[in-house]
Amino acid sequence: MSRAFTVAVAGQPNCGKSTLFNTLTGARQFVANYPGVTVEKRIGLFAHKGDRITLVDLPGTYSLTSYSLEERVARDFLLDESPDLVLNIVDASNLERNLYLTFQLVEMEFPLIVALNMMDIANGRGIDIDPSRLSDELQVPVIPTIGNRGKGKRELREAIWAMCVDKENHGSWVRVDYGEALESVIAPLEVKLSRQAHLASHFPARWLAVKLLEDDPEVRKLVTGAVAERDYRLSHSEQGKDSIDAGE
Amino acid sequence: MTLDELRVGQEARIVDITLSGAIGQRLLDMGFVEGTCVKIVRNAPLIDPIDLLVRGYHVSIRHAEAKGVEVEPL
Ligand SMILES: Nc1nc2c(ncn2[C@@H]2O[C@H](COP(=O)(O)OP(=O)(O)OP(=O)(O)O)[C@@H](O)[C@H]2O)c(=O)[nH]1
Numbered sequence: 001m002s003r004a005f006t007v008a009v010a011g012q013p014n015c016g017k018s019t020l021f022n023t024l025t026g027a028r029q030f031v032a033n034y035p036g037v038t039v040e041k042r043i044g045l046f047a048h049k050g051d052r053i054t055l056v057d058l059p060g061t062y063s064l065t066s067y068s069l070e071e072r073v074a075r076d077f078l079l080d081e082s083p084d085l086v087l088n089i090v091d092a093s094n095l096e097r098n099l100y101l102t103f104q105l106v107e108m109e110f111p112l113i114v115a116l117n118m119m120d121i122a123n124g125r126g127i128d129i130d131p132s133r134l135s136d137e138l139q140v141p142v143i144p145t146i147g148n149r150g151k152g153k154r155e156l157r158e159a160i161w162a163m164c165v166d167k168e169n170h171g172s173w174v175r176v177d178y179g180e181a182l183e184s185v186i187a188p189l190e191v192k193l194s195r196q197a198h199l200a201s202h203f204p205a206r207w208l209a210v211k212l213l214e215d216d217p218e219v220r221k222l223v224t225g226a227v228a229e230r231d232y233r234l235s236h237s238e239q240g241k242d243s244i245d246a247g248e
Numbered sequence: 249m250t251l252d253e254l255r256v257g258q259e260a261r262i263v264d265i266t267l268s269g270a271i272g273q274r275l276l277d278m279g280f281v282e283g284t285c286v287k288i289v290r291n292a293p294l295i296d297p298i299d300l301l302v303r304g305y306h307v308s309i310r311h312a313e314a315k316g317v318e319v320e321p322l
């Protein structure tokens with residue numbers, strides 16, 4: 001039986017996202033809008049081994065904070081639609097900057113695959129990147145590609161499909177260590193947040209904790225909203241208790 | 249001193265980002281953090297943008313934004 005999967009394509013501006021998207025999906029594309037905003041939403045399809053894979057091209061963003069419209073659109077799509085997989089296109093000639101977004105995706109605990117694009121430019125600049133070493137470090141598959149020459153297309157399609165059909169498919173276990181000073185604040189916050197059942201079932205507690213420390217306005221709303229709802233439910237339930245922990 | 253005061257060819261280390269809000273966040277996201285080295289590629293008085301080399305790539309920013317980046321010349 002044919003299965004259907006959704007894959008979000010994320011990357012920093014100019015990493016070759018659209019080129020790879022076109023390479024993967026060919027002519028089978030259409031354009032829509034994200035709900036409520038005029039940001040273009042490009043959707044494409046490809047079939048692999050009888051399964052149907054839908055790619056959604058997210059706006060190119062340096063990061064996933066909620067400061068710009070593009071970032072909010074990309075982040076909301078990821079959080080609301082929980083795609084089966086996130087394909088992160090990384091510009092190999094600009095690895096350090098590009099990996100910043102990668103680590104944000106890791107932190108959001110999405111099942112992840114990295115396309116290491118612009119390998120020709122990196123090589124031309126004498127930058128030597130070992131994809132399998134990078135894959136070991138990130139604990140996600142890393143596929144080298146040259147988007148405008150279609151190189152890596154077959155391997156990328158196969159890897160995307162393999163990640164989608166894998167039931168054990170999960171995000172990277174890598175955790176960013178923010179150092180003593182921050183970790184001593186993140187850890188207790190993470191514990192408290194993980195006790196908020198309806199928050200913790202949707203969002204990684206550690207990610208919420210980090211975003212609260214950044215004073216991210218959207219996450220603050222999310223968390224205060226969830227806590228207010230819990231208090232409301234507690235005050236309206238006869239026994240005064242339900243399954244939600246009442247800790248701070 | 250601040251980034252906008254550097255001359256072409258000068259290199260400096262970022263000491264602090266005093267910009268807040270969306271622009272400050274964007275610079276942080278692009279790797280403008282304390283300790284990072286920047287090199288001025290183009291900077292003409294009153295003409296935006298300033299062209300910089302940071303972490304091996306080019307960035308253009310306005311003088312007004314560069315004023316929000318404290319640096320220490322190298
Ligand atoms: N040399 C080289 N060029 C590439 C590669 N992949 C894409 N390009 C080129 O890089 C340019 C940018 O590619 P796009 O696909 O438009 O990048 P994007 O990430 O969609 O860019 P934005 O949507 O503007 O953020 C285009 O001229 C592509 O032809 C690659 O692997 N090597």
Ligand SMILES: [Mg+2]
Pocket residue numbers: 017018019060
């Ligand atoms: Mg594009």
